Amino acid sequence: MMYWIVFALYTVVETITDLTLAWFPLYYELKIAIVIWLLSPYTRGASLIYRKCLHPLLSSREREIDEYIVQAKERSYETMVNFGKQGLSIAATAAVTAAVKASVSSSSEH
Structure with a gap:
């Protein structure tokens, strides 16, 4: 569940940044690297973002x-x-x- 919450947030951010930063060199390669980092069981990027940022925010507004x-x-x-x-x-x-x-x-x- 943590991954899907983080991925939904990533999708929202991606929609905004696609409109504003798509001209940036290596932008699409950076997006791919971020998705791999989020998915990777070695880095546990989605878990890290959820535990450090989203969980405290969601808990405070429960x-x-x-x-x-x-x-x-x-x-x-x-x-x-x-x-x-x-x-x-x-x-x-x-x-x-x-x-x-x-x-x-x-x-x-x-």
């Missing part, structure tokens, strides 16, 4: 992160309920419309 997750969970439940209500409303309208059309077409045949 309460805020937990509150955000709870809020997102509540909002997602409310959103699903609203989509469900809208879906049922659309289905009911379609059923009534189909029933009315069927009734009109059967009464016009008689």
Whole structure:
């Protein structure tokens, strides 16, 4: 998990630096070297970055992160309920419309 968190951070940083530093000589070679350093079981670069930088930051904001997750969970439940209500409303309208059309077409045949 540490690797994926660090790699996500690397991806964000890479997106920004690609726009600003791509002209720099050996930029792409440096990017490859950083990825190898992050992946290597000998250097454990991702583990080092996570333990020295990210873990203390995430630990200090653990309460805020937990509150955000709870809020997102509540909002997602409310959103699903609203989509469900809208879906049922659309289905009911379609059923009534189909029933009315069927009734009109059967009464016009008689």
